[in-house]
Amino acid sequence: MTSLPQPPNHLTEPGGPSDHEHAPHGHGHEPSHGSAHGHSHSHGHGPAAPVSLHLRKVIAAVLIPFAATVFVGMVVLWPGGAPAHERTGVGFDRQTQQGKVVALASVDCKSVNAAQVPATGDTSTPSGREATAEQTGACKKATVEVGTGPDKGRTFVEIVQPGAPRQLANGQEVVVAYAPDAPRDLQYSVIDLNRKFPMALLALIFAVAVVVVGRMRGLFALIALAVSFCVLTLFILPAILQGSNPLIVAVVGASAIMLIALYMCHGLTARTSVAVLGTLVSLLLIGLLGSLFIDWAFLSGNTDDNTGLIHGLYPDIDMSGLLLAGVIIGSLGVLDDVTVTQTSAVWELHQADPTMGSRALYRAAIRIGRDHIASVVNTLVLAYAGAALPLLLLFSIANSSMGSVANSELVAEEIVRTLVGSIGLVASVPVTTALAALVVSADRPGTSGTAPAAGPVRGGRGRRRKR
Numbered sequence: 001m002t003s004l005p006q007p008p009n010h011l012t013e014p015g016g017p018s019d020h021e022h023a024p025h026g027h028g029h030e031p032s033h034g035s036a037h038g039h040s041h042s043h044g045h046g047p048a049a050p051v052s053l054h055l056r057k058v059i060a061a062v063l064i065p066f067a068a069t070v071f072v073g074m075v076v077l078w079p080g081g082a083p084a085h086e087r088t089g090v091g092f093d094r095q096t097q098q099g100k101v102v103a104l105a106s107v108d109c110k111s112v113n114a115a116q117v118p119a120t121g122d123t124s125t126p127s128g129r130e131a132t133a134e135q136t137g138a139c140k141k142a143t144v145e146v147g148t149g150p151d152k153g154r155t156f157v158e159i160v161q162p163g164a165p166r167q168l169a170n171g172q173e174v175v176v177a178y179a180p181d182a183p184r185d186l187q188y189s190v191i192d193l194n195r196k197f198p199m200a201l202l203a204l205i206f207a208v209a210v211v212v213v214g215r216m217r218g219l220f221a222l223i224a225l226a227v228s229f230c231v232l233t234l235f236i237l238p239a240i241l242q243g244s245n246p247l248i249v250a251v252v253g254a255s256a257i258m259l260i261a262l263y264m265c266h267g268l269t270a271r272t273s274v275a276v277l278g279t280l281v282s283l284l285l286i287g288l289l290g291s292l293f294i295d296w297a298f299l300s301g302n303t304d305d306n307t308g309l310i311h312g313l314y315p316d317i318d319m320s321g322l323l324l325a326g327v328i329i330g331s332l333g334v335l336d337d338v339t340v341t342q343t344s345a346v347w348e349l350h351q352a353d354p355t356m357g358s359r360a361l362y363r364a365a366i367r368i369g370r371d372h373i374a375s376v377v378n379t380l381v382l383a384y385a386g387a388a389l390p391l392l393l394l395f396s397i398a399n400s401s402m403g404s405v406a407n408s409e410l411v412a413e414e415i416v417r418t419l420v421g422s423i424g425l426v427a428s429v430p431v432t433t434a435l436a437a438l439v440v441s442a443d444r445p446g447t448s449g450t451a452p453a454a455g456p457v458r459g460g461r462g463r464r465r466k467r
Helices: 032-042 053-077 126-136 196-241 246-266 270-296 305-313 319-352 358-387 389-397 402-407 409-441
Strands: 095-108 138-146 155-160 173-178 188-193
Touching: 053 196, 053 246, 053 270, 095 188, 138 173, 138 188, 155 188, 196 246, 196 319, 246 270, 246 319, 270 319, 270 409, 305 319, 319 358, 319 409, 358 389, 358 409, 389 402, 389 409, 402 409
Parallel strands: none
Antiparallel strands: 095 138, 095 173, 138 155, 173 188
16 A cells, blocks of 8 residues: 655654665565655755764764864964064065055156167067057056055056056056155055955855855855865964974864864764765875875975065975975865765665665765766866966967976976875775765664664554654
8 A cells, every 4th residue: 555645743853764664564675656755755855864873982983082183283283373574575575555546647658768678679579569669659647546554645656558467547446565665756556456346246146146055054164164264364374384394284274174164064973974084084195195296206386486485584484395285275175075975975875775785885886986086086187277277378389398398397286286186086985985885884773872763563554653
C-alpha cells in the first residue's frame, strides 16, 4: 500500500535518520511507490544526519588540540600593529591626501615645457613620437585643490600631457601625493584618481546579491569574509613586517581563517570537521611542496618594484618565505570549496543509500571529485594567467621562446605558485573523500547521544516509524 503523507509530528526530525531506515520491508531501499516520498526527506537541504557520539569524540580529539594550537600561535605571534618607519616617498610609501580638480584649461605643450625628451623630429621610435607630440600638441592645465590634511584648501597646478594614460576632467576627485621636503611649488602632485564611490557601490551590490541568493548562509559568508580580511590585515601582514617567519605566520593565519570561515558558513557539524581535516592535510602538502621547490628553483621573491620596496624598508623580511606564504593563502579559498563539496557529496550519497560501505562511497564520490578537479585546476591556472597577462604579452612581443619565458624568475614564480596550488587541490579530493567515507561508514547507530530508538512498529496509517 502506498504510504500516505504523515502529520508533522510523525516526520523524521531534521538531521535525524533518513527515511531509508523506515522502509516497510526493513531494507535500505523502499519500493518504487514509497521511494519518492522517502527521498523527499533524505535529499532535503536541511542539516545532515548527525554522526555517532563515538565519532564526534574522535573528531573532537583531533580538532580541539589543533584549534587550541592555532589560538596559542596567534597569541604568541600577535604583532600589535605594523612597525613604524621613515617614509621614503617612493611608490605606495608616500603621504597622500584627497583632492579635486577645480579648473581645467587647454594650453600649448611647448609653452609649459611639458616635454621630457627633446624633440628631434625622429618619429621612428616611441620616445621620439611622444616627444614630438608633447612639443606640438595641446596639454591640459589642471588646478587641483587639496581637500584633506593640514594644507586643506591649498591649490596647485598639474600639467597633463596629451599621451598620458590618466586624463583629468573638471570636478574630478583625485589622490595627491605630498612631499614635505620638496620646494613648496612641487610638494603636491596628482598620483591617481579617486575610485572609492564606484568600488563601494560594487561591494554593496555584491553583498546584496550574496544575501538575496544565499539568505542566512550568504550573510554568514559575508561575516566570515570580513573576519578573514581582519585576520589578514591585523595579524598576518603586521606579523610578517615585525620579522616573524612568513611561513609560520601564514600557516597559523590560514588555519584561523579556515576554522572561522568553514564553521561559520557550514555549521559546527561532523561534516564540516571532516572538510577542515581535508583542508588542513592539503595545506600541509602545499607548504611542503612550496618550500621545497621555491628553494630548489632559487626563487628570491624579490622580482618587481613593490617587493623591492618592501625589502628595502624591511631588509629582515624573508622574501622567499613571503612568496611561500602567498602560495598558501592563495590556495586556501579554492581548497575550502573543494573539501566542502566532496564532504557534502559523501554525506548525501550515504543518506541516499545507508547500506553503502566505505569503498563504495569513495568510488561514487571520487567520480564527482574528478569533474571538480578538472574545472578547479583550469580555473586556478587561468586566474594566475589573467593576473600575469601584461607580463606574458611583453614576452610575446619580444618573441621569446617558451623555455626562456618559463626560466625567467617572474614567470617561474607564477608557475611554481600555480602548480603547487594545483597539486594541493588535486590531493584534497581523494584525501577528503576518503576521510568522509571512513567517518560516515564507521558510524555507530544508537550512540548519537540521544535515547536509543525502539524497534520499528507499524503506524496507524500502514507505515513504519520510530518512536
